[in-house]
Amino acid sequence: MAMSLKGKRFLIAKPGLDGHDVGAKIIALTLRDAGAEVIYTGLRKSPAYIARVAVQEDVDAVGLSLLSGAHNELVRETLAQLRDMDGGDIKMFVGGTIPMEDHQQLLDSGVSGVFTAEMKLEDILAQIENMLA
């Protein structure tokens, strides 16, 4: 895999109480192999915590992993916290079990990409590269 993301920094985060972290870890490993620096929060983090770490660590993008159905609330809250902390320029992408009907709403609210389990990793990577280009 090309080192296409060399020099980029990412925060991969698990907001809320959902404990399914494999998708988050797969993305973290994939980004790291593409040359990026990756921080993974671990489970059960609040939107405020995630936004604070993202700003402090000066990341280029935050990836949120959600499989509990609470994505709309938690994504909205994390975006709001980022703006409040002057992190509005940090891109956000979201993955997990996100019903198709919610994708557009998330994109409209400021999310740059919504990824589901059956997408190829190379396609996900290409979208992430594009959003940071």
Added chain:
Amino acid sequence: MRSEKKQASPANPLGGDSGLFTPSGIEIPTVVTPEMVSREEHEIPGEYPFTRGIFPDGFRGRMWTMRQYSGFGTAEESNKRYHFLLEQGQTGLSVAMDLPTQCGYDPVDPMALPEVGKVGVSLSNLAEMEILFRGIDLGSISTSFTINGTAAIIYAFYIAAADKAGIPRAKLTGTIQNDILKEYVARGTWIFPVRPSMRLIADTILFANRETPRFNPISIAGAHVRDAGATAVEEIAYTLANGLAYVDELLARGGEIDRFAKRLSFFFYVHADFFEEVCKFRAARRIWAQLMKERYGATDPKSQMFRFGVVCGGSSLTAAQPHNNIVRVGIEAMAAVMGGAQSIFTCAFDEAFQIPTEQSAEIALRTQQVVAHESGIASSVDPLGGSYYVEYLTGRMVEEIHKVMKEIDDYGGVIKAIEEGFIQKRIAERARERKRRVDSGERVIVGVNRYQREDRTEKMGGVFKGQVFKVDPQTSREITDKYNAIRDKRDNQAVQTALQRLGEAAPNESQNLLPILVECAHAYATVGEMVQTLKKDWGEFQEPIRF
């Protein structure tokens, strides 16, 4: 195991290396000859080491329990669904709880609010448990609770609900999952550090052995580890290793092997690779029986019997072309039966992308009923026993499972391996490898990387519009209103007294906490209150971040 030299021929009609290796990486011989099979095909069902099944008469004596997982929103809505399922001929109930209940937060907690009533029912106190089973005789049904971090508390609610309904505790049957070790590894609803959690689990099992002898106080689960990415071999190996850790803890807390071992049960996924799934259960029964007898000196055959339930579906299901999942689940249910499962949950075909509808849930149950009553596969015990391939693969899986278990032993045991994130890291790597093989087409998944349709509108919501079950936005409000009402109505003095006793008992390892938790339940203390009380002394698990 899969070697570098044996690359799949591109001409393999099965596709990639599908068909040349099992998903665990065991090479599959083109044909197995009698010389390749050990003498163990002469084993008999119902006799040690139970490879061919724990009962001499298989399903003739007793049909497996058809147990569908459900529960959502309010206790009232779930109660209605349970009445529907019982009327449809389902023989056991399975309760899904929302994440706040599972992680020990009351519904008004800021961490809980976005998740209240999602993925399962909110059970913050005894009143909700009473509503959940309204009109259902707790003495005549078997209930399975998928609960871990707060299992002791939910079990205490169930006992208190039975007490209040005048049902003798000895009549209660069912299961609490109560398996914290795999939560640290894969499912994530841990609360306390590993060691006090192990004590709480042992307390629950020892109390249940006395008070509710027909109730399974633990279901040691490999399912989540598997669905997260582990192979079938690792699923069994990690789960047996966890099982041994519980046995050691129970012995250390004064338990007797022939008293508690017969109430240990297990829970696994069945994915679509038919023979590997059948053989993993045959292998697991043999290994567990040998460990119980030889390492722990269990003499009662019941203590040596490996009893398990399964779930068919999970990550083997796809959001693409979702009707294909009905076929997958059918194959998996057959593997579960041929593998000798005691209870089966068949996932609904739409589960990969939504909460099942009544229609999809019904098809899932009917799938089992067709297998049970039409296919004929349940008529003779272990009908695949003696097949050269099945006996060969069973033997190979036994070898591979032992290897993985030894690896954990060499690391310093399963608790150390979990505390340091060793197993977590392994599973993440496996998950990524599985993903890579699907992406590259090495592992064929129909509809995903082969025979796809360009028109992706059928995927997800598309064709099912109008049938997507939605949690009512009012649900969370109703639940918090009920919660506040109970806190106003209950005898708060009694709650404080009970919680104080709990707090005093927490550091005292010689005391079993369950009688006090039942007392707290009766007083209508909440999940959050009990968890907070225990956290004061025990603290919280610190997740190792390794990836």
